[in-house]
Amino acid sequence: MSQRLQNIGNHLSGSNGQSCPITSKRPDDIVIVSAKRSAIARGFKGSFKDVNSDYLLTQFLIQFFNDLPPEIREHQDLIQEVTCGNVLNPGAGATEHRGSCLAAGIPYSVPFMALNRQCSSGLTAVNDIANKIKTGQIDIGLALGVESMTKNYAAVNPLGRISDELKANKEARKCLIPMGITNENVASNFSITRQDQDKFAANSYNKAEKAVKTGLFKDEILPIQLPDGRIVDTDEGPRPNVTPESLSKIKPAFIKDKGTTTAGNASQVSDGVAGVLLARRSVAEKLNLPIVGRYLAFQAVGVPPEIMGVGPAYAIPRVLQDVGLQVKDIDIFEINEAFAAQALYCIHKLGIDINKVNPRGGAIALGHPLGCTGARQIATIMRELQPGQIGVTSMCIGTGMGAAAVFVKE
Amino acid sequence: MALNFHMQGFSGYGVQYSPFFDNRLAVASGSNFGLVGNGNLFILDIDPQGRIHSMNSFMTQDCLYDVAWNELHENQVLVAQGDGSLRLFDTSLQKFPIAIFKEHSKEVLSCNWNLINKQTFVSSSWDGTVKIWTPNRKESLRTLQVQPVMQSQLVDNTIAKTNGSRGTISANKNCIYQAQFSPHDENLVMCCSGNSYVTLFDLRQPNSNNKQQRFLAHNGSETLTCDFNKYRPTVVATSGVDSSIRIWDIRMLVNLGPQSQHINSSAACINEITRAHELAVRKVAWSPHHPNVLLSASYDMTCSVWQDLSYDGSRFTMKTNSIDSSKGFIKRFTGHSEFVFGADWSLWGQPGFIATTGWDGNVFLWNGLQR
Numbered sequence: 001m002s003q004r005l006q007n008i009g010n011h012l013s014g015s016n017g018q019s020c021p022i023t024s025k026r027p028d029d030i031v032i033v034s035a036k037r038s039a040i041a042r043g044f045k046g047s048f049k050d051v052n053s054d055y056l057l058t059q060f061l062i063q064f065f066n067d068l069p070p071e072i073r074e075h076q077d078l079i080q081e082v083t084c085g086n087v088l089n090p091g092a093g094a095t096e097h098r099g100s101c102l103a104a105g106i107p108y109s110v111p112f113m114a115l116n117r118q119c120s121s122g123l124t125a126v127n128d129i130a131n132k133i134k135t136g137q138i139d140i141g142l143a144l145g146v147e148s149m150t151k152n153y154a155a156v157n158p159l160g161r162i163s164d165e166l167k168a169n170k171e172a173r174k175c176l177i178p179m180g181i182t183n184e185n186v187a188s189n190f191s192i193t194r195q196d197q198d199k200f201a202a203n204s205y206n207k208a209e210k211a212v213k214t215g216l217f218k219d220e221i222l223p224i225q226l227p228d229g230r231i232v233d234t235d236e237g238p239r240p241n242v243t244p245e246s247l248s249k250i251k252p253a254f255i256k257d258k259g260t261t262t263a264g265n266a267s268q269v270s271d272g273v274a275g276v277l278l279a280r281r282s283v284a285e286k287l288n289l290p291i292v293g294r295y296l297a298f299q300a301v302g303v304p305p306e307i308m309g310v311g312p313a314y315a316i317p318r319v320l321q322d323v324g325l326q327v328k329d330i331d332i333f334e335i336n337e338a339f340a341a342q343a344l345y346c347i348h349k350l351g352i353d354i355n356k357v358n359p360r361g362g363a364i365a366l367g368h369p370l371g372c373t374g375a376r377q378i379a380t381i382m383r384e385l386q387p388g389q390i391g392v393t394s395m396c397i398g399t400g401m402g403a404a405a406v407f408v409k410e
Numbered sequence: 411m412a413l414n415f416h417m418q419g420f421s422g423y424g425v426q427y428s429p430f431f432d433n434r435l436a437v438a439s440g441s442n443f444g445l446v447g448n449g450n451l452f453i454l455d456i457d458p459q460g461r462i463h464s465m466n467s468f469m470t471q472d473c474l475y476d477v478a479w480n481e482l483h484e485n486q487v488l489v490a491q492g493d494g495s496l497r498l499f500d501t502s503l504q505k506f507p508i509a510i511f512k513e514h515s516k517e518v519l520s521c522n523w524n525l526i527n528k529q530t531f532v533s534s535s536w537d538g539t540v541k542i543w544t545p546n547r548k549e550s551l552r553t554l555q556v557q558p559v560m561q562s563q564l565v566d567n568t569i570a571k572t573n574g575s576r577g578t579i580s581a582n583k584n585c586i587y588q589a590q591f592s593p594h595d596e597n598l599v600m601c602c603s604g605n606s607y608v609t610l611f612d613l614r615q616p617n618s619n620n621k622q623q624r625f626l627a628h629n630g631s632e633t634l635t636c637d638f639n640k641y642r643p644t645v646v647a648t649s650g651v652d653s654s655i656r657i658w659d660i661r662m663l664v665n666l667g668p669q670s671q672h673i674n675s676s677a678a679c680i681n682e683i684t685r686a687h688e689l690a691v692r693k694v695a696w697s698p699h700h701p702n703v704l705l706s707a708s709y710d711m712t713c714s715v716w717q718d719l720s721y722d723g724s725r726f727t728m729k730t731n732s733i734d735s736s737k738g739f740i741k742r743f744t745g746h747s748e749f750v751f752g753a754d755w756s757l758w759g760q761p762g763f764i765a766t767t768g769w770d771g772n773v774f775l776w777n778g779l780q781r
C-alpha cells in the first residue's frame with residue numbers, strides 16, 4: 001500500500017508548477033535556421049567605402065540564400081516577414097532596403113519592415129520576428145541588420161531636427177548628449193581608469209586578431225562581391241600587435257584634458273550587414289531545415305540617458321529573470337563594446353567572468369556598424385557556443401537603454 | 411448535463427464502453443482509493459430513461475486498475491489487478507472469473523485488446539514488462555522487456571543542463587503505466603513508463619531489446635499515458651506528470667547513432683499543449699470520430715477535450731496548440747470531486763459521448779463536443 005501511495009505522491013509532487021528544463025526542445029520553440037554576417041569593413045577607408053547599405057544588403061541576401069538548403073532557397077515565399085534594423089539611413093532605410101530584398105530575388109509577396117532602435121536595431125529585428133512566430137502570426141521570418149556608417153554617419157545629423165522647445169526641457173536634453181560624453185560620465189561616475197580601459201581594449205584587439213588568424217570567423221562570414229568584382233570576406237577592424245601601452249599614447253577624443261575615452265578604447269566606425277533566419281521548430285522540422293540554435297527571450301530596459309552605457313547591466317538581469325537563469329548559468333556573453341568603460345562597468349556590476357565575454361573580440365576591434373551589430377553578435381555567438389550551452393547577447397543603446405537576449409545552441 | 415453512477419466504497423481507475431452494446435460500460439475500481447483492499451468490476455447499463463444501473467459486478471481480492479472488453483465476445487471483459495494477475499469475466503455469470511492470467515510480479519496497470527488481431531491482448535505492469543496474451547492460453551505468448559535506462563543514457567543534451575527535480579529519473583521509473591496495440595497495425599505495441607520513455611515494439615521482430623524504438627517523451631518526468639490516433643497511423647499522443655500533452659509523428663524517429671548497441675532515438679514532437687492541466691495527466695484518448703480531437707483526464711479533477719491544431723483534417727498545418735491563446739480548447743468537464751483516472755469515448759450514437767471515472771467513485775457520462 002505504501003508503494004502505491006508513494007507512486008501517486010510522485011505524480012503530484014512532480015507537477016508542482018516547475019517548468020521544464022529550458023534547454024528541452026518543444027515544437028513551438030523559435031529556432032535559428034541560419035545566422036550569418038558579412039565581413040566588417042572600416043568606415044570611410046575600408047572596402048565598403050564606395051557602396052551604400054542597400055548594395056551591401058542585396059549582395060548579402062543573395063549569398064545568404066545561396067547558403068541555405070533548397071527547401072527554403074527555392075521557396076522564399078515561405079518567409080512571411082522581413083524586418084531590417086538600421087540606424088543612420090533616412091527612415092531607417094524603409095525604401096531602399098525593401099528594394100534590396102526585391103533585387104536579391106525575394107518575391108514581392110514577402111512583406112518588409114524597417115526598424116530603428118539605435119545600436120540594438122539588429123537584435124530588436126530578431127525580437128520582432130520571434131514575437132510574430134510566437135503568436136502564430138508567421139511561421140518563418142528573416143531578421144536583418146545593415147549599416148553603412150561611411151555613407152550616412154556624416155551625411156545626416158544622427159540626432160535629427162529637434163525643436164527648441166524640446167531642447168529647453170532638462171530631461172529631454174539628455175538624449176542629445178554625444179555618446180562619447182555619456183561614456184566619460186560612466187568612467188568618472190564609476191571610477192573606471194584609462195589604464196583599465198586600454199587593457200580591456202587591447203585584449204579585445206588581441207582576441208580578434210587571433211580569431212581572424214585562426215579562421216574562427218570563416219563559418220559566419222558570407223563573402224560580399226563589390227561592383228568591381230573584388231570579394232570581401234575578412235574583417236578589417238582588427239589590428240596586429242596592439243598593447244595597452246600602444247593604446248595609452250592615443251589622445252582622448254571627447255574631453256581633451258581629463259578624458260579617458262579614445263579612438264583606441266571605443267568601438268570603430270564600420271560598415272557591415274548580418275541576418276538571422278528564424279522559424280518555429282515544428283515548421284523547421286517539417287521542412288527539414290537546419291537548426292543551429294534557439295531564441296529564448298529578449299528584453300529592453302531604459303536607463304538614464306547621460307550614462308546610457310550601463311544599459312546591459314540592467315537588461316541582462318531582466319532577461320535572465322524571465323527565463324529563470326542567473327549570470328553564472330550563462331556560458332558566453334557577447335556584450336557590445338561601444339566603449340571599453342561602459343563594457344567594463346557592466347561586466348563588473350554583474351560579476352561576469354571576463355573570460356566568458358566576447359571571446360573572439362568585440363566592437364573595439366571588429367567594429368560597430370550600428371544597425372548590424374545586434375544580428376552580428378548572434379552570428380558570432382552561435383559559433384562560440386557548444387551544443388546545449390546558453391549564450392547572452394547585449395548592448396547599450398543611445399538615448400539611454402539596454403537590450404539583451406538569451407540563446408541556446410543546439 | 412451528465413449522467414452519473416456512484417460506486418459506493420470504490421474508486422474508479424478504468425472505464426470502457428462495450429464494443430457490442432450501445433448502453434453498456436465496464437468499470438475497474440478499487441477500495442480505499444485503490445491503495446489497499448478489494449477491487450470491483452462494475453458492469454453498468456444505461457436504461458432508456460437515462461439512468462445508469464449496475465447490471466452485474468465482480469468483487470476481486472485486490473484493486474483493479476484497468477479494463478478491456480473482449481473484441482470477439484460480447485460478454486467477456488478483462489481486468490488488470492493489483493496482485494499481478496489479469497482476469498477474464500463473463501458478464502452473464504456470477505462471482506468468478508472464467509480465466510486467470512498470472513505472470514506479472516507486481517501490479518498490472520493496464521490492459522488493452524488488439525483491435526485487428528482480436529485473438530490477442532496486451533498488459534503492462536509495475537514489474538517493468540509488457541506481456542502479450544491470448545485468452546485460450548494461461549501462459550503469455552510473449553514478454554517484452556523495456557530496456558532499462560541508465561542514468562547516463564537518460565541524461566542526454568536536453569536534460570544535462572538542469573538539476574531540478576524534473577530532470578531526474580523518478581522513483582517510479584520501472585512502472586509501465588500503459589501499453590496499447592496500434593489500431594492500424596496488429597504487430598505494433600506502444601508503451602509508456604515512469605522513466606519518461608515511450609517504447610515501440612514490432613512483434614515481428616525477434617524478442618531482443620536492442621530492436622526497440624523509443625524516445626524520451628517528457629524530458630525525464632514520468633509518462634503516464636499514451637494513445638494511438640485512430641485515423642492517422644503514425645500519430646500518437648502522450649502525457650504525464652509534467653501535465654503537458656504532446657503529439658508525435660513516429661515516422662520522425664531519428665536514430666541517435668551507434669554509441670549504444672540499443673536503438674536510441676529522438677522523435678519529433680509535432681505539437682504540444684503546454685500545461686494542459688494544473689496537475690499530472692493520467693489519461694489521454696483520441697476521439698474515435700475525429701482525427702484531431704482528443705480527451706485528457708487529470709489529477710486536477712477535470713477532464714478536457716482538445717482540438718489538435720497541427721492537423722486540419724486532411725494535412726499537417728505546422729501550427730502548435732501552445733501558441734494559440736485558446737490552445738484549441740473545446741471543453742472542460744468539472745463534475746468529478748477527486749483525481750480522474752479513467753476515460754473513454756463512446757463509439758455509439760451521436761459523436762462526442764465520454765465516460766469518465768475517478769477516486770470520487772463516480773462514473774460520469776457527458777458529451778465532450780457539446781459546448
